[in-house]
Amino acid sequence: MPESSRNSPKSVDPGRLRLDGDQTLAGTLLGMRCLDCGISVFGQAVFCQACSSARLEPVDLSPAGTLFSYTIVRVPPEGWPGPVPYVLGEVELPEGPHVLAEVIEVTHEALKVGMPVRLALQEVQSGESGPAFMVYKWAPATKSAPGNGEV
Numbered sequence: 001m002p003e004s005s006r007n008s009p010k011s012v013d014p015g016r017l018r019l020d021g022d023q024t025l026a027g028t029l030l031g032m033r034c035l036d037c038g039i040s041v042f043g044q045a046v047f048c049q050a051c052s053s054a055r056l057e058p059v060d061l062s063p064a065g066t067l068f069s070y071t072i073v074r075v076p077p078e079g080w081p082g083p084v085p086y087v088l089g090e091v092e093l094p095e096g097p098h099v100l101a102e103v104i105e106v107t108h109e110a111l112k113v114g115m116p117v118r119l120a121l122q123e124v125q126s127g128e129s130g131p132a133f134m135v136y137k138w139a140p141a142t143k144s145a146p147g148n149g150e151v
């Protein structure tokens with residue numbers, strides 16, 4: 001297949017992850033910020049979880065945060081395309097929201113609550129021949145990895 005006709009993978013959830021450019025591993029997590037109380041949430045929302053205000057504006061969230069908690073998952077959800085066991089991390093962003101995603105490029109021994117992590121995108125194929133999606137994950141911020149372009 002000529003490279004020009006290759007379909008770029010789509011965001012796994014366009015309401016939560018915007019891909020920045022074609023064929024790159026760059027993307028931005030999306031959220032909503034309340035104009036009344038100022039809190040931010042990850043993903044789309046129609047009203048503020050804190051004050052019930054409907055005055056929300058979309059915001060770009062930070063590509064880096066800290067590991068708030070994590071779980072080592074040995075029994076994955078049905079259809080899980082990745083390796084098992086895997087690490088499910090809850091990451092706190094500077095804006096406040098917590099974002100759940102797999103933590104990659106880390107050994108279980110190196111996992112530490114409070115460690116800095118960065119957004120890492122991975123291309124994941126759904127099923128044997130299904131479409132490819134870009135999925136957001138977390139990776140340790142201290143380790144530089146290939147494909148970690150400008151953020």
Ligand SMILES: [Zn+2]
Nearest residue numbers: 034037048051
């Ligand atoms: Zn609010």
